[in-house]
Amino acid sequence: MSKPPRQPRRQLHGVILLDKPLGLSSNDALQKVRRLMRAEKAGHTGTLDPLATGLLPLCFGAATKFSQVSLDADKRYTATLKLGQTTTTGDAEGELVQTRPVTTEAVNPQSVRAACDAFLGDIEQIPPMHSALKHQGRALYEYAREGVEIERAARQVTIHAIDILRCDDDVVELDVRCSKGTYIRTLAEDIGERLGCGAHLIALRRTGSGGVTLQGAVTLEVLQGMSESDRDTCLLPADVLLSDWPVVTLTEPEAARFLTGLRRRVKLPDAAQVRVYGPHPVHGDDPAWRVLLGSAHIKAGELIPTRLLSPAEVQGMLTQSAPVAPEAEASPAI
Known part of the structure; x- marks a missing residue:
């Protein structure tokens, strides 16, 4: 029996907010969704x-040019x-290393609050051996599996805030807002040590x-149960990853010059990062x-x-006719 013909891939531009399931690596999740979407070019963040x-x-597609933005962004978990148990990996996957009693004093809200507060702000973390960080071309977890330390x-990371959601017996649930590169397993171990x-x-x-955020995210199971046309409706605009950046809107002549890589004079304050738009050929200046x-930055006017997006990428997004992400801060057209 012959195999069904391979479906041709499509040029898609945009972002799907996936609610990743338990037990699946990020790349496995990406490849499953890429096949479902029949996407030509894809990457995770x-x-x-x-x-x-x-x-x-x-x-x-074009959204892959901004994947680094999400990679560098602050995270929330x-x-x-x-409490009372440490493992070889710092999580439930590892073998039990030590068990210690959890006292009433250790789990009272005041003690947990004080332990969390000790790690707010800029702190230093030693990356765990069971991590994807590379050493001489190999992930650390590969060495760890061989018993090599x-x-x-x-590394310096920043913990912006920790809110206590639950504190029951020997289980504590936290809402953590942190910088990129923060190892939450390491933070959990450190809080546990602080509690004794x-x-x-x-x-x-x-x-x-x-x-x-998870608002608007879709699960792999739901995607698998959809028709292709319904899956396409889950594709958010390519600029959704820039949605908290200020907006600069260019007139048609200025937009054409900007796309060639030329710097433009603007009467706007300095900004480390802005998203740049031009007028729609059909909908005109409709925001x-x-x-x-x-994307761009503004310095000294x-x-x-x-x-920069290529003309083909711009045309591809026009063909998809997807509205852009909402503005974080309006600015006049120039």
Whole structure:
């Protein structure tokens, strides 16, 4: 019996906010969705461990040019800690290393609050051996599986806030807002040590990355049950990853010059990152339909391109006719 013909891939532009399931790597999730969408070009926005669930933005076509934005963005997690036990990996996947009693004093709200507060702000973390961080071309977890310990330098990360969601017996649930590169397993272990009983992570769910959240996210199971046309409606505009950036709108002549990489003079304050639009050929200056041209920064009255879309990518997004992401801060057309 012959195999069914392979379906041709499509040029798609946009972002799907995937609610990643438990037990699937980020790349496995990406490849499954890419096949469902028949997408020609796709990428994810940073690794989410197989034992973690939640927000994983998947980029298609032109949106892949902005995947680094999500990778560099602050993150938000719901972390569930099991007190009194430490493991080889810092999470439920590892072998039990030590068990210590969890005292009433250790789990009272005041003690947990004080332990969390000790890690607010800029802190240093030593990356865990069971991580995807590379050493001489190999992931650290590969060495760990062989019983090899690699010396790791401490890295500075920032914990913006920790809210206590639940504190029952030997389980603590936290809402953590942090910078990129934060190892929540390491944070869980450190909080456990601060409480004097140890801890490991038994559940982790990413709820936010930069300006996007789980609102509007779709599960793999739901995508698999959809028709292709319904799946296409889950594709958000390519600029959704830039939705918390200020907006600069160019007139048609200025937009054409900007797309060639030329700097433009603007009467706007300095900004580290802005998203840049031109007018839609059909909908004109309607702010819901302006065309994304790329990203830029503003310095000393100059709009300096950072990432530009190609004419083919711009045309591809026009063909899809998807409205742009809402404005974070309006600016006049120039």
